[in-house]
Amino acid sequence: MLEFIDLTKTISKSDYQAVIDGLEARLGECQRAAQAAGVPVVLVFEGWDAAGKGEVINSLAQVLDPRGFGVRVILRPNEEERYRPWMWRFWNQLPPAGKIALFDHSWYGRVLRERIDGEVSDADCREAYEEIRQFERQLVDFGAVLVKFWLHIDRKEQKKRFRKLENDSATGWRVGDDEWQQNRRYDDWLVATEEMLEETSAAHSPWVIVEATQRKFVEVKVTETIVVAVEKALERRAAAPEPVYAPMPKPQESPTHERTVLDQFDMNLSLDRDDYDRQLDELQQRLFRLEHELYVARIPAVVLYEGWDAAGKGGNIKRLTRGLDPRGYEVVPVGPPTEEEKRRPYLWRFWRNLPKAGHIAIFDRSWYGRVLVERVEGFCTEEEWRRAYREITEFERQMTDFGTVLIKFWLQIDQEEQLRRFQAREDDPEKKWKITADDWRNREKWDQYRVSVVDMLQRTSTAHAPWTVLEANDKLYARIKALRTVAEALERAVG
């Protein structure tokens, strides 16, 4: 692939001068237009050492409005980062809608330096490709412009540049063992690079190979590529139909969906108080011990709760946490996204809240809001919630591949039981605060929620992240089943 790159390409001074001012003006205009349209722009710079990444980032920085872009320098991961799935730090560094991020090195370190240095196995490398593709697709689906540059020079040119840098006291520090090693192992790098280009070039996130022999040429090609990509994205956006935010209509009655999988659970399952007390006590002690073992083994765990209103999520979580040391877990309540969160791809806020290895995060509601309340209420477009099933399974897969214990609970109650609980809450002055007009409104949409819940269970109960349905008409039964499920999963994890 790269052998067909013409590294003799240059641009004459007069050609450069004829185009550069116009390109820079367009780039400035692109930045303002992207800001106005709320389009995030992600620019990735990879390439050979001394190929001129720093210089071209510099030249862009001189043209861009400094208030609207940030440079992300990607070095080796720090401890906080190593204790999370490896894409975590890149999610964390995504620019908000309207801003530009320039990545000096990027997530591709995983399949280049880390791989060549033997820090990443071949299997992990294959996995990394897949995760990179998922990440980039999610970015682009969100509306981001993503352009990836590979600055290419040949081995001789690199050697020449290293020598020149070394001979200048102001730049000598830039050439160390790592750099010389790359030159010596140029061919290994070449193989890895070609594979990377092949594995991660997609129509929505193409690699642009930049012949990097001459600085002016690089500057023009990179600037032009960015300008064209942003202009096109803005045109597409302008031409796209207005997004439609429509609540889900009531499903038509039909014998084909009169019964759903939700009707197959035995809603009469129950537990008497003595049994409950005994088992609860035993399970809480077991969980306390397991929490510590999890910490020692540095295994992260995520437990998420979804369920009908008044199904008993809060009380269930409380029984789970009551046995735990609060230093080892965190409860993450999930409500409507904030403005800051809306300016990033949907899963961003959940990535940010992933637990550190050795800790437990308990989500009270979760990323499934997208395919439940957001779908039913029309808070997102149809395209967005349809896309979400895949995004979610990818997200969960990345978690479990990292070794996260992931447990997903759906608290199932039937419609009559919900009514009884709503009424009981209204009648109890101490519990009245728990029930709001929203709850009654949601209840009227029971049928829409039912369809959404069934879709969710069917599409997102995967081998690596199955759903556990808790039969919750009897709260005691549901609590014990939840705690037992968690305890058994943790036991399997700590071996």
Added chain:
Amino acid sequence: MLEFIDLTKTISKSDYQAVIDGLEARLGECQRAAQAAGVPVVLVFEGWDAAGKGEVINSLAQVLDPRGFGVRVILRPNEEERYRPWMWRFWNQLPPAGKIALFDHSWYGRVLRERIDGEVSDADCREAYEEIRQFERQLVDFGAVLVKFWLHIDRKEQKKRFRKLENDSATGWRVGDDEWQQNRRYDDWLVATEEMLEETSAAHSPWVIVEATQRKFVEVKVTETIVVAVEKALERRAAAPEPVYAPMPKPQESPTHERTVLDQFDMNLSLDRDDYDRQLDELQQRLFRLEHELYVARIPAVVLYEGWDAAGKGGNIKRLTRGLDPRGYEVVPVGPPTEEEKRRPYLWRFWRNLPKAGHIAIFDRSWYGRVLVERVEGFCTEEEWRRAYREITEFERQMTDFGTVLIKFWLQIDQEEQLRRFQAREDDPEKKWKITADDWRNREKWDQYRVSVVDMLQRTSTAHAPWTVLEANDKLYARIKALRTVAEALERAVG
């Protein structure tokens, strides 16, 4: 002080049972009421190893709604944290309004373990006390409830508990060298603790000494203390007059403030284009070199820009950054606070954006918004902007004490020059986007801004963080003066 603590205090089982349910119910009610009122609650747990911090945090966690609190376990700072002023990580971990944070260890590690282990000099320790007082005062002024517990046991009791823990295989890991060392050096710890209690007890943030011999006693005393503190705070808040958000009235005309310090600057200072080009080039090269030296020396720098609309902040920042390597700086544009930011003390968002040691943060507008636009427009109360002068000087002092190079620019233009620029922008199709109705509205409040600017300069130009006024009627002059000021400050810093 501590010798008068009665460590024989206990509570009988019947007394415990008589009060604990009531206290727990009140605690639950407090949590909901604090959430509803938007009051953040910060609980600090310090004390002797094995005094029962973990147990009491556990017992609180069992009562509190897990969705509304978080436990912060404070260990040794990681690299990200060590590269910022030491209070940075505690600012980062503040709970939002309405939530509860329980600190298992806290900022007091600085004056206890770190001090006793000799990681902090006596001078730094004195400074730490001052910074702790400032931090806690700012928290409480924001409306937070802050309660600090010292769990006290004597040396013999500690030794007994260590032995017991060691003899149980499930808890043996909790007693290591650090713990035994504390027991051996109990008296050193005692001296440091007493000093800490003395230095950091204030009416708004008292220390509560908890006689920690008996677990039940600790549980009752701690719960009761929290309940009373939150209830009182909520009462005070309910009784407080509604906050007033009123725009600043136009100042009365009077010969005493006809002229201000702003009229003393020579607004005719200018530079011709050739001179400018030559100096700009020289300064940018110098700054490029200095940026690298700053990085090597791991010195952080903060440059902030304030000034009249159209005074040329953007262009000035652009000339400053144009010479720099974008990997070493970040421009932080400051706009109105987000919802998330409003739920924390005012300076929180600026703390979060402090640069890592070795990097430069350039603020395009800054924390001075509080005493400028927020004061003039009535976006904050009078009490809030009045308090801000002190909060800001404290904040800046903590930065500079850490070694941060802090440069503050006020871009001064006169009223006629602003009018000329507004009109020129309106007439230029390429610059029209730069001017909005807001700019014209702000201009009508020139007199109010003038008073605010003068107050700001007078109150916040301190020895460690002086203001530099840039005479900006001539943009070229202002740019060169800014770049020179930065270059000279960085040169002094890198020695």
